Amino acid sequence: MTTFQFLMGLITYRTWRYVINATAWTVIYMVPIIPGLITKEFFDSLTGDASLQMGTWGIIALLLAAALARVVLIIVGFITDVNFRFRMGMMLRRNMLKHVLKQPGARAIPCSPGEAISYFRDDVEQSEEAASWSVDVFGMTCFALVSSYILIGIDAQMTLLVFVPLVLVVAVAQLATSRLQKYRAASREATSRVTGAISEMFGNVQAIQIAGAEERVIERFRKFNDTRRQTMLKDKLMGEVLDSIFTNSVNLGIGLILLLAGQKLRGGSFTVGDFSLFVYYLTFVTSIITNVGKFITYFKQMGVALDRLKGLLQGAPAGVLILKEGLRLRKGSAVKENAAAAAGAVATGPSDAEPLRSLEVEGLTYRFPETGRGIEDIRLKLDGGSFTVVTGAIGSGKTTLIRTLLGLLPKDEGTIVWNGKTVVDPGTFFTPANSAYSAQIPRMYSDTLRNNILLGQQERGDDLQQAIHTAVMEYDLDHLQNGLETMIGPRGVKLSGGQMQRTAAARMLVRDAQLYVFDDVSSALDVETEQKLWERLFQSRGDATCLVVSHRRAALTHADHIIVMKDGRIEAEGTAEELLRISATFQELWSGDERTADAALPEGAALQPET
Ligand SMILES: Nc1ncnc2c1ncn2[C@@H]1O[C@H](COP(=O)(O)OP(=O)(O)OP(=O)(O)O)[C@@H](O)[C@H]1O
Numbered sequence: 001m002t003t004f005q006f007l008m009g010l011i012t013y014r015t016w017r018y019v020i021n022a023t024a025w026t027v028i029y030m031v032p033i034i035p036g037l038i039t040k041e042f043f044d045s046l047t048g049d050a051s052l053q054m055g056t057w058g059i060i061a062l063l064l065a066a067a068l069a070r071v072v073l074i075i076v077g078f079i080t081d082v083n084f085r086f087r088m089g090m091m092l093r094r095n096m097l098k099h100v101l102k103q104p105g106a107r108a109i110p111c112s113p114g115e116a117i118s119y120f121r122d123d124v125e126q127s128e129e130a131a132s133w134s135v136d137v138f139g140m141t142c143f144a145l146v147s148s149y150i151l152i153g154i155d156a157q158m159t160l161l162v163f164v165p166l167v168l169v170v171a172v173a174q175l176a177t178s179r180l181q182k183y184r185a186a187s188r189e190a191t192s193r194v195t196g197a198i199s200e201m202f203g204n205v206q207a208i209q210i211a212g213a214e215e216r217v218i219e220r221f222r223k224f225n226d227t228r229r230q231t232m233l234k235d236k237l238m239g240e241v242l243d244s245i246f247t248n249s250v251n252l253g254i255g256l257i258l259l260l261a262g263q264k265l266r267g268g269s270f271t272v273g274d275f276s277l278f279v280y281y282l283t284f285v286t287s288i289i290t291n292v293g294k295f296i297t298y299f300k301q302m303g304v305a306l307d308r309l310k311g312l313l314q315g316a317p318a319g320v321l322i323l324k325e326g327l328r329l330r331k332g333s334a335v336k337e338n339a340a341a342a343a344g345a346v347a348t349g350p351s352d353a354e355p356l357r358s359l360e361v362e363g364l365t366y367r368f369p370e371t372g373r374g375i376e377d378i379r380l381k382l383d384g385g386s387f388t389v390v391t392g393a394i395g396s397g398k399t400t401l402i403r404t405l406l407g408l409l410p411k412d413e414g415t416i417v418w419n420g421k422t423v424v425d426p427g428t429f430f431t432p433a434n435s436a437y438s439a440q441i442p443r444m445y446s447d448t449l450r451n452n453i454l455l456g457q458q459e460r461g462d463d464l465q466q467a468i469h470t471a472v473m474e475y476d477l478d479h480l481q482n483g484l485e486t487m488i489g490p491r492g493v494k495l496s497g498g499q500m501q502r503t504a505a506a507r508m509l510v511r512d513a514q515l516y517v518f519d520d521v522s523s524a525l526d527v528e529t530e531q532k533l534w535e536r537l538f539q540s541r542g543d544a545t546c547l548v549v550s551h552r553r554a555a556l557t558h559a560d561h562i563i564v565m566k567d568g569r570i571e572a573e574g575t576a577e578e579l580l581r582i583s584a585t586f587q588e589l590w591s592g593d594e595r596t597a598d599a600a601l602p603e604g605a606a607l608q609p610e611t
Pocket residue numbers: 368369370371373374392393394395396397398399400401440
């Protein structure tokens with residue numbers, strides 16, 4: 001998609017709003033034609049050259065009326081502009097967000113959240129700016145056409161001098177294009193790095209403190225800021241240089257007009273009124289020239305913004321950005337949408353989920369583009385109601401296997417078959433009521449513990465209490481000041497690693513699902529708590545199928561089937577007894593866990609809330 005197609009895509013999102021906006025601003029730009037003619041009449045009346053006799057008060061009244069009309073029109077223009085800009089920006093942001101949310105969860109954005117914020121804020125604003133200025137260019141062109149027609153009628157030679165700078169400006173702006181784009185791209189990139197670094201720093205305060213890395217982190221941040229300062233300076237300087245070229249080329253035009261007008265006035269072919277009209281229109285032509293230059297600059301910068309936004313799409317067609325769907329800004333449409341969503345929820349609700357009889361995976365492969373590592377040719381089968389553990393050394397591919405199976409990473413190859421039917425889109429299929437998942441690193445929101453567990457789900461009967469009990473959270477609740485109503489997350493009480501994992505387990509268990517997937521939920525739990533968790537899970541959800549990543553004996557001894565991963569492939573599989581005989585990797589993991597269990601902390605040591 002070219003920058004022009006992108007611009008047209010934005011403009012035609014709400015064509016009639018654009019037309020209203022363009023009409024309003026065209027009238028605003030055209031209004032000064034009238035006071036110019038009135039002023040000409042006034043001066044000509046002083047020298048007796050006037051064709052209309054209005055008198056001083058008549059002229060004042062006309063000038064006031066024209067000024068008042070312009071004020072009113074400008075207010076209208078601002079309203080139409082804000083409305084148009086808002087919708088355009090919202091459409092872009094909505095389409096970007098929709099695309100991001102459709103991506104496999106683990107690769108939703110190709111950058112840090114801070115950088116993504118810069119795409120959503122700065123690049124969208126830049127695109128809005130160019131589209132909004134296109135309205136002004138249209139209005140200004142109309143003014144230029146009408147005023148030049150009037151001026152040519154008076155003096156063609158002088159008119160040429162007024163408009164020559166316009167040609168100059170366009171030529172200079174075109175010549176400066178590639179450099180301007182280069183500087184803009186560099187300054188945007190540097191800004192993204194800075195916002196990305198801020199989000200990383202705030203997200204990793206504890207890790208930075210523990211490593212005593214404050215100074216090094218700040219030094220790195222300072223370097224990013226220095227680069228940003230330099231690139232921004234170049235970008236701004238280039239903008240200012242162009243601006244001054246535009247303004248000064250106009251001044252040159254004014255000088256020439258003054259010289260010529262002097263001669264012509266003396267010769268009698270030019271009236272004082274004509275002179276006043278030229279000078280009056282010139283002030284507007286000046287702003288037109290500057291603004292046309294600005295628009296060309298914004299258009300070029302829009303090209304840079306478009307390239308960056310394409311990057312966020314990760315290879316999807318750029319047309320995604322300008323998909324024309326409704327914004328649903330009115331209350332009525334939101335209500336309708338909620339009703340539709342509620343209807344959808346019934347169709348996929350727990351009662352409709354088909355009980356899991358078998359889940360088969362064949363040739364599942366995913367390689368991270370950055371490292372080429374991942375999982376290769378995974379084949380596995382889960383029977384309904386079974387407890388399967390995936391184990392293996394660090395980096396052997398356990399998490400990648402789970403994420404690829406659940407559609408959080410886009411599989412390169414392989415098939416997933418649920419009860420004999422191929423799963424076409426794992427990302428949407430592996431959600432409640434088919435499956436629920438607890439990630440290796442759980443994320444908490446700044447909200448109450450209750451809302452963090454429910455995550456929008458309606459509380460039904462004693463579901464919540466049951467999930468809390470199964471996740472072995474009762475001790476935590478007793479020790480949190482406001483129990484379930486305690487504010488947690490970044491802006492509340494900080495939970496320990498074990499508390500977060502139990503909260504994530506409760507979040508998963510409060511949902512009815514056929515398949516429960518635990519990714520290393522036990523890594524921050526002591527042995528006794530983990531033992532309780534599995535026992536309670538079997539009591540409360542005995543018929544559920546579980547797929548668990550763990551290297552702990554507490555999980556391994558409960559397993560019907562164990563899969564041992566090594567270098568992204570399945571190295572061995574079987575029961576714990578069988579694997580202890582045949583797999584050296586498994587023997588190592590088994591004895592490694594014995595040492596960990598011996599050194600484990602007593603129950604409750606990790607349960608105190610960190611504040
Ligand atoms: N985001 C990523 N980008 C590139 N490579 C990755 C990424 N995540 C993991 N890898 C690589 O893929 C391989 C498998 O990683 P994975 O996280 O699945 O291992 P794991 O067995 O779950 O490890 P752990 O026990 O530490 O959680 C490793 O070599 C790892 O370096």
